[in-house]
């Protein structure tokens with residue numbers, strides 16, 4: 001996995017970390033630990049998703065960070081499913097997470113772990129805590145526990161069950177495990193401090209009763225450990241060195257440390273980094289699920305979804321996402337990144353990694369009057385204008401072509417170098433043509449352009465040094481394949497869908513025009529591509545062949561539009577002359 005670029009804007013310094021310019025704080029911490037021999041030079045991280053939904057753009061940051069630093073320091077990164085919640089987790093999600101992490105370039109080798117693998121050990125540690133007098137069974141209801149907890153300004157109250165003896169606690173906890181009590185009637189809590197200033201430390205719940213089947217352990221358990229208790233012990237059992245999580249867990253760190261210190265087991269350290277937020281989208285599994293279940297999109301892998309499977313289907317390459325994460329960096333302060341920055345990374349990456357083809361999405365017919373009716377020529381065209389290693393493809397040329405409707409105007413605006421009546425343009429890699437006549441239907445819509453070509457201008461070369469400024473793309477009408485083209489746009493119309501100026505929820509801010517489907521014409525070479533192939537349609541944008549494609553009906557998704565392509569191309573063509 002590509003290493004993240006160093007973040008030069010780290011503002012925080014903790015007691016241990018010297019500010020090292022150009023080094024993000026997590027790498028700085030690892031170097032410090034390696035220098036001191038804290039873990040004998042070992043680096044072991046983990047990516048710990050809860051299998052209750054599909055991975056999204058936000059998870060990319062965590063995947064890139066955890067796998068990235070492990071790779072950089074010659075360490076290892078585990079994939080650990082945090083599956084402590086029996087009802088919400090499903091095997092479908094486990095499979096998708098595996099696929100998505102692998103797609104991003106994360107390699108956990110044979111280290112695929114599940115928190116549920118540790119249930120037996122977690123249980124044994126809980127009994128240990130009880131025996132130490134550090135945990136007790138509480139009969140308060142969930143509501144009462146909340147009421148007793150107090151607030152930031154008021155200390156909590158101790159539960160009347162807090163001082164049960166060890167034997168009584170052990171007996172009750174064993175009976176909880178044996179299934180003798182209904183859901184919600186008792187919990188196991190850590191006995192810490194109901195007056196702690198950190199609310200997390202006010203006797204947090206460690207276990208609760210849930211008579212529910214689990215996707216891996218079936219009906220073996222009816223008590224389930226909570227996240228804070230499970231996470232630190234899972235890290236400890238796996239020998240994690242640096243446990244990297246997002247900032248909302250800052251307050252949980254004290255509990256993380258308490259559990260491991262109290263049990264006196266191997267103790268990884270937790271470090272928090274900022275969550276990735278991106279404008280014009282939402283990154284929360286709970287909300288993404290509403291888009292799917294409400295039918296606002298066509299499933300988790302709808303190309304408009306910020307899920308990894310959606311981005312993949314849209315044609316976003318994993319390398320572009322890794323570069324995006326590198327660019328975002330590892331700041332410790334939460335911030336929101338512009339969606340345009342993601343698009344920039346996708347465009348940059350695709351520019352260097354995709355072959356070029358021609359496709360016309362909004363066609364007008366061009367008839368070249370002086371080109372013989374039954375003649376067909378083949379032009380050899382490079383698949384990439386700057387990289388010969390892509391090779392070339394053959395493109396047929398004939399008397400009737402499709403060109404883009406927007407490439408003809410009766411009344412050309414300033415600096416419009418495309419086709420107008422009487423003007424000459426270059427057909428990309430083919431010939432110069434001059435428009436003689438435009439045929440218009442009763443609505444005033446152009447249906448056909450009658451043109452002539454200069455046979456001397458073969459392969460788009462000027463025969464006599466005469467300058468032709470504009471170059472347009474085209475496809476031969478008899479050879480073209482018709483295709484369904486899905487033009488995707490932002491799923492939301494506002495920068496912050498959750499908190500838009502007009503109010504409402506994110507569902508009120510959906511873009512009604514986020515998908516527009518058109519029928520386009522493709523050059524024949526595109527037929528040979530497999531679904532998933534990413535291409536540039538010259539002057540139009542980057543596209544990806546969709547899995548819905550059939551030989552009769554290819555389907556392409558627009559990944560991103562091009563920016564400035566028009567300007568760039570004119571420059572290039574002028575340089576050719």
Ligand code: ATP
Nearest residue numbers: 048049050058059061062245246275276283284285
């Ligand atoms: P969500 O809010 O979407 O449900 P989550 O944090 O509950 O996300 P988990 O499956 O628990 O999702 O996350 C797995 C890992 O990915 C965690 O370490 C979490 O901190 C990290 N992660 C999740 N969302 C982001 C994000 N937006 N930016 C960076 N890391 C994230």
Ligand code: MG
Nearest residue numbers: 049050082227
């Ligand atoms: Mg979570």
